[in-house]
Amino acid sequence: MAEESNNLKVTRSGPRADVVLTRPQRRNAFDEPLIARLSETFHSFESDPAVRVIVLSGEGKVFCAGADVNWMRDSIDLSTEENRNDALRMARMFSSISSARCPVIVRAHGAALGGGAGLVCASDITVASEECVFSFSEVRLGIIPAVISPHAVARIGAAQARRYFLTGERFGAEEARRIGLVHEVCGVDELDARIDAMVEEILASGPEAVQEAKTLIREVSGLPSPDSLAEFTAERIAARRASQEGQAGLRAFLDRQQPPWMAQSPEKDQSPEEDQ
Numbered sequence: 001m002a003e004e005s006n007n008l009k010v011t012r013s014g015p016r017a018d019v020v021l022t023r024p025q026r027r028n029a030f031d032e033p034l035i036a037r038l039s040e041t042f043h044s045f046e047s048d049p050a051v052r053v054i055v056l057s058g059e060g061k062v063f064c065a066g067a068d069v070n071w072m073r074d075s076i077d078l079s080t081e082e083n084r085n086d087a088l089r090m091a092r093m094f095s096s097i098s099s100a101r102c103p104v105i106v107r108a109h110g111a112a113l114g115g116g117a118g119l120v121c122a123s124d125i126t127v128a129s130e131e132c133v134f135s136f137s138e139v140r141l142g143i144i145p146a147v148i149s150p151h152a153v154a155r156i157g158a159a160q161a162r163r164y165f166l167t168g169e170r171f172g173a174e175e176a177r178r179i180g181l182v183h184e185v186c187g188v189d190e191l192d193a194r195i196d197a198m199v200e201e202i203l204a205s206g207p208e209a210v211q212e213a214k215t216l217i218r219e220v221s222g223l224p225s226p227d228s229l230a231e232f233t234a235e236r237i238a239a240r241r242a243s244q245e246g247q248a249g250l251r252a253f254l255d256r257q258q259p260p261w262m263a264q265s266p267e268k269d270q271s272p273e274e275d276q
Contacts, residue, residue, distance in 0.1 A: 006037040015052035015207075016199055017045060024060025029068035030115050032086075035093045042096035052210070053202045054100060055195055056123060057107035066114030066137070073254050075241055084238035090115070091147040091230035097122040098151055101211055103202050107195050108132050109188055113170075118148030120181060121155040124214070127195055128173045129188040134181060136161075140168040142249020142259060146237035150229045154221070156180050 003010050007023040019041055021028035045051045058064050075083060097104055097119065108128040112120050114137045120126050136152065138145045145152065145165055153161050160179040164171070173185045186194050202210060240246045245261075252259040 006033040007031075008034060008037045008041060010041055012051070015050060015203060017051045017054045019054060019056045021056075021058040021064060023068075024058075026068055027062045027065035027111070028058040028060065028116075029065045029071075030090070031068040031071040032089070035090055039089070039093040039096050042093075042100055046101050049207075052102050052207050053199050054102060054104045055107060055199065056097070056104060056119065058109075060110075062110030062116075063106070063108045063112050063132070064116030064119055065111055066116050069254060072250055076247060076250055076254075078241075080238050080242040083241045084234050087147055087234035087237045087241075088230055091234050094118055094122045094148060094151055095230060101214075102207070103210060103214070105195060105198055107191055108134075108173075108182065109191060113137055114145070115148060117181070118145070118151060121148060121151035125198060126182040127184045127186065127191060127198065128176060128182040129191050130173050130185050131188065132173045132176070133170050134173075134176050135168060135170040136164050137168045137170075139166065140249075140259075141253050142243075142245040142247075142261075143240045144237060146233040146240070147230075149233060 007021065007028075009018075009020040009022050011018040011020070019038075021034070023029065023031075023034065042054075045054060075086060078086060103125065104123045106120050106123040106126040108120055108126055109132055110129070111133050112128075113133075113135050117134050117136055120134070136145045136148075149161075149165075152165075156164070156179045164179075173182065176182045177185050184194060184198075241250070249259045251257075
């Protein structure tokens, strides 16, 4: 059984649900309809006990390249309050994934940049192809990875966040595994088999026990509920988007110009993905 709308396809096969980002022409980048659809989809699984494991993936060449360029362009003209509401919707989308009743496995290939890396961090398990690249690239645009920060810091720790949040640099799948961002790395032709094997491991365990184990991890780690941090992180990114530097950085990126803080530096290639 499959259903598709707002650039998202959901397929059910017994206890497994596959959620597929279907905006390959935009490198599966977020826009407002996709954010809303992801939130609705993950919330719908909460009332469906037949779903025991969720696999999140993306069509095309990359998993997810972050925020859509046109959506970022629109944000420039939003007020601080409008930016806050916009960010809050995204924060709650990440929370719906992180707080999902059953395990969420991400199938990462090609690239997971900015918010795409946030999806990785919000999941429980990630299997990445060996050519996949990652980045927390927001500072390159004069903004900050606020709404994904609770999930990212919980995933890779403050020590690694101090490097990758502050540099915005891109890194490969093996480095992502080293810092704990992904759990397994394999050839792209092996991805589906490794995901299937991971699904089988989960389905071999008691469904209630798996759910309780997810709750246990959060409790013993002393992690706050993602929902409790949504307001705080939305306020932070809204203020940064509306700041003079944030506005200048976003405009420079959208116009394919160097940001003002790099005016004297040689221009760097933004390939392979435009979105962040």
